[in-house]
Structure formats: C-alpha cells, structure tokens
Amino acid sequence: MNNSQLYKGSLSLIILKLLEENKRMYGYEITQKVKEQTNGEVVINEGALYPSLHKLEAEGLLTVSIEHVGNRPRKYYALTEKGEAETVNRLEELTDFVKHMQLLLNPKLSLG
Template identity: 75%
Template sequence: MNNSQLYKGSLTTVILKLLEENGRMYGYEMTQKVKELTANEVTINEGALYPALHKLEADGLLTVEVVPAGNRMRKYYSITPKGQTETVNRLAELEEFMKHMQLLLHPKVSLG
C-alpha cells in the first residue's frame, strides 16, 4: 500500500476482506480492486502484497489454486473457513481502533 504505516498495518485485513467479498482473486486483481475502491488513492505494491499472501497461506487463512492463463500459470487465492473467522475478528478490531481514534481526534466537549 502507499508509504503510510497505517495502511501497511492493515494490509492483511484488506486482503482477507477482498477475498471474503469477491471470492477467489489473483494478486494483480487485488491491487486493481484496491485502486478502484479508493479512487486511486491507495495502492498496494507487489513487494508488500506477495509476502502478505504467502504468510496468510502459511497460517491456513488462504488456499491457492494454480490455473493456466494463456502462456503462464496464475495463482488464485481463496479464503478458508479459518480465514473467514479471522476476517471477522480483524474487522472488529479495526472498527474498535477507528472508534477510539475518532474519540482521541475529536473529543466531545464536556459541559461539566
């Protein structure tokens, strides 16, 4: 994702959510979907994406299917049941984090 540490910290959650919503996807397709959803404001670079995908696969959260695509092979990633559970947990954590950040950045005025 772009250089922000905030985005880098949420890359795996973004990947899991994309796969939850879109079914199986290949890496380049994920990068394009993120660009589309954010009006080109957020980009995922391959140097961050593929290590994250490999870790999610190693953790049992994704499966990989290799399919011929023209003259080459394309890896499609899909979310596992364990990955679906992890997605729910990570999204809940992220929502809680965003709620706390809103409270910190925009505290309500106390009428004390």
C-alpha cells in the same frame, strides 16, 4: 502502497476483506481492486502484496489454486474457513479501534 504505516499495517485485513467479498482473486486483481476502490489513492506494490499473501497462506487463512490462463499459470487465493472467521474477528477489532481513535481525536463528539 504509499508510505503510510497505517496502510502497511492494514494490508492483511484489506486482502482478507477483498477475498471475503470476491471469493477468490489473483494478485494483480487485488492490486487493481484496491486502486479502483480508493480512486487511485492507495496503490499496493508487489513487494508488499506477495509477502502478505504468503504469510496469510502460512497462517492457514488462505488457500491457493493454480489455473492456466493462456500459456501462463495464475495463482488464485481464497479464504479458508479459518480465514473467514479471522476476517470477522479482525474487522471487529478494526471497528473498535476506529471508534476509540475517533473518541480520542474528537473528544467533543463523545460529550454529546
């Protein structure tokens, strides 16, 4: 991911939202989906992704299953029920945050 602290602080939510939409994904697939959806503007590196995935798993928001693809094991991540609820909560918080930031950064918009 680029050096922006905004993106770094949003990585967990990005992961949760992708898993909400796609049901289950493996790490490389997550990185490629983010890159694709942002036209290459946001790149998540493994050094940021896997600690976030492990933290979300430790919080009980993700489950992990391992499947063998060819000769290699592949870890798939999916939301737990708690993860589904937390995704909704975090998205609502982000929506409120963005709305308040828009009011602060563009005060003329709030007068209309």
